[in-house]
Amino acid sequence: MSLQLQVVAITLDCPDPLALAAFYRQATSLELHPKSDADFAGLNGEHGLLIGFQRVDAYQAPSWPDQIVPQQLHICFKTDEDLGETEARLLELGAGKPDHQPHGDKARVLTDPAGHPFCIAAR
Structure with missing residues (x-):
């Protein structure tokens, strides 16, 4: 059950x-x-x-993609808007963009202002 x-x-x-x-x-x-x-x-x-x-x-921000300080949690978001425009708006709000981008053009990995990695992807 x-x-x-x-x-x-x-x-x-x-x-x-x-x-x-x-x-x-x-x-x-x-x-x-x-x-x-x-x-x-x-x-x-x-x-x-x-x-x-x-x-x-x-508090210690996660270190991504290495796991020296583990990320603990990773949130993924979908958007109906253009992925590049969504990324630009999030960067203006204070997000960061790690160099390592494992998903190519299908999704972007960003970090919030506290360092937690999260993904955005087109719906």
């Missing part, structure tokens, strides 16, 4: 929860959770999913 679990929250460690929530809010248009504060901020996603950001003292 298989379990029927529903994902209700995904939480990322970071040095500044409100700043990272602001980055993802601008990138996704998700609404800021009303109880967000300097220690924990969240974005309300579809179907009740919360994307959370929790303050961690002495």
